[in-house]
Amino acid sequence: MTEIMAQNIYDTPEFFEGYSQLGRSVEGLAGAAEWPALRALIPDLHGLEVVDLGCGFGWFCRWAREQGAAHVLGLDVSEKMLARARAATSDAAITYVRADLERLDLPEASFDLAYSSLALHYIVDLAGLLAKVHRALIPGAHLIFSIEHPIYMAPAHPGWSVDREGRKTWPIDSYQVEGPRRTDWLAKGVIKQHRTIGTTLNLLIRLGFAISHVEEWGPTDEQIAAKPELAEERERPMFLLVAARR
Amino acid sequence: MTEIMAQNIYDTPEFFEGYSQLGRSVEGLAGAAEWPALRALIPDLHGLEVVDLGCGFGWFCRWAREQGAAHVLGLDVSEKMLARARAATSDAAITYVRADLERLDLPEASFDLAYSSLALHYIVDLAGLLAKVHRALIPGAHLIFSIEHPIYMAPAHPGWSVDREGRKTWPIDSYQVEGPRRTDWLAKGVIKQHRTIGTTLNLLIRLGFAISHVEEWGPTDEQIAAKPELAEERERPMFLLVAARR
Numbered sequence: 115m116t117e118i119m120a121q122n123i124y125d126t127p128e129f130f131e132g133y134s135q136l137g138r139s140v141e142g143l144a145g146a147a148e149w150p151a152l153r154a155l156i157p158d159l160h161g162l163e164v165v166d167l168g169c170g171f172g173w174f175c176r177w178a179r180e181q182g183a184a185h186v187l188g189l190d191v192s193e194k195m196l197a198r199a200r201a202a203t204s205d206a207a208i209t210y211v212r213a214d215l216e217r218l219d220l221p222e223a224s225f226d227l228a229y230s231s232l233a234l235h236y237i238v239d240l241a242g243l244l245a246k247v248h249r250a251l252i253p254g255a256h257l258i259f260s261i262e263h264p265i266y267m268a269p270a271h272p273g274w275s276v277d278r279e280g281r282k283t284w285p286i287d288s289y290q291v292e293g294p295r296r297t298d299w300l301a302k303g304v305i306k307q308h309r310t311i312g313t314t315l316n317l318l319i320r321l322g323f324a325i326s327h328v329e330e331w332g333p334t335d336e337q338i339a340a341k342p343e344l345a346e347e348r349e350r351p352m353f354l355l356v357a358a359r360r
Numbered sequence: 361m362t363e364i365m366a367q368n369i370y371d372t373p374e375f376f377e378g379y380s381q382l383g384r385s386v387e388g389l390a391g392a393a394e395w396p397a398l399r400a401l402i403p404d405l406h407g408l409e410v411v412d413l414g415c416g417f418g419w420f421c422r423w424a425r426e427q428g429a430a431h432v433l434g435l436d437v438s439e440k441m442l443a444r445a446r447a448a449t450s451d452a453a454i455t456y457v458r459a460d461l462e463r464l465d466l467p468e469a470s471f472d473l474a475y476s477s478l479a480l481h482y483i484v485d486l487a488g489l490l491a492k493v494h495r496a497l498i499p500g501a502h503l504i505f506s507i508e509h510p511i512y513m514a515p516a517h518p519g520w521s522v523d524r525e526g527r528k529t530w531p532i533d534s535y536q537v538e539g540p541r542r543t544d545w546l547a548k549g550v551i552k553q554h555r556t557i558g559t560t561l562n563l564l565i566r567l568g569f570a571i572s573h574v575e576e577w578g579p580t581d582e583q584i585a586a587k588p589e590l591a592e593e594r595e596r597p598m599f600l601l602v603a604a605r606r
Contacts, residue, residue: 319571
């Protein structure tokens with residue numbers, strides 16, 4: 115378990131500085147290109163009890179309250195992120211709690227929506243976490259999350275290549291070899307957990323979730339017009355968005 | 361519609377000869393590496409009404425009867441394949457009918473299992489076909505199919521590459537660009553329809569199917585030990601297997 119805690123890389127100065135400068139950290143939800151697609155999956159939040167698994171700076175928690183959520187519980191392993199999240203609001207209906215998602219403890223049948231943005235691909239015991247999330251949701255409640263797409267995570271050396279005709283490609287290998295992938299992203303040695311789409315969906319189905327939407331996110335024409343560098347996201351998906359119901 | 365019929369490439373001498381020599385054509389189900397995984401999704405067939413969409417030489421239809429299916433309807437667009445399928449059995453409970461899956465006509469609420477092996481990725485109007493299949497299934501009935509995996513289909517020039525370290529990779533591009541892919545497989549100009557996994561699953565969900573299993577097929581250790589050339593299938597998935605219930 116020491117090793118798992120060692121992967122709270124967010125609080126290392128190097129990672130935190132880099133992460134703080136990402137568009138999605140500075141601009142919030144509007145700085146995340148996949149947010150409009152993820153937002154489209156979220157039900158009317160009026161009066162709902164919401165938990166955010168890996169809340170970071172709390173952008174989603176504050177947005178959920180603006181949308182009418184009754185209470186929002188924001189969980190994150192990063193002290194530094196939670197400190198900034200707490201400083202950004204005085205809303206008593208948002209509660210931030212430090213929690214290691216590998217050892218989560220949630221009350222039973224208490225939430226209408228569990229949300230998670232780009233956090234679950236760091237989790238080693240995803241089956242254990244999702245079982246706890248299932249128990250924490252009331253029947254009919256929603257689970258909506260994004261993770262890095264396995265096409266993005268699978269390769270031993272993820273990155274673009276250029277073929278003989280000058281076409282940008284994303285060479286894949288090791289897709290069926292599930293498990294840790296060590297990459298240097300903002301800091302050296304960030305460990306992510308590669309799983310096929312099938313593995314993730316079948317895990318949800320076995321736990322009793324009904325899959326309601328699966329999206330291999332890509333930019334819209336409007337997004338590419340506004341931000342031409344997004345065009346390469348058409349070549350291979352970077353994010354996987356999933357919605358399910360308990 | 362003429363163009364769609366033109367894609368009955370199976371009956372061209374070139375394609376038919378090549379296809380007839382594939383392992384799965386000569387050995388039947390045992391010659392298809394993904395068959396054990398697909399078979400594991402199939403319910404007890406005793407007394408069930410089964411339809412096979414794209415039955416080819418009828419290997420699955422005959423197997424389904426051996427497993428106790430009450431009746432099996434095998435549909436295929438290829439006259440030549442159906443002729444061989446008919447010649448291979450005298451079982452009156454198997455019916456072979458020539459049908460273009462783009463313009464299928466099936467009786468309502470009549471089948472307990474709709475099965476399809478590597479045929480649906482040729483279909484242009486997949487939404488139309490699956491809507492008809494949904495209507496043709498009784499409530500609770502199964503839809504089980506395999507298609508080529510979108511990772512396999514997406515690239516403009518699908519094929520292996522070797523990176524600087526000598527690692528075999530499968531370069532992807534155009535993953536988000538859904539639509540026709542023209543390849544030379546057994547014959548020149550075979551047209552397949554590339555769709556993301558999300559598109560296929562969301563189509564099923566919108567029609568009222570509940571997704572019960574999604575598998576990006578890869579070989580087992582035993583399969584690789586018996587047939588070492590299968591090892592490359594670990595690098596990228598070739599097939600997508602899906603099970604759903606009406």
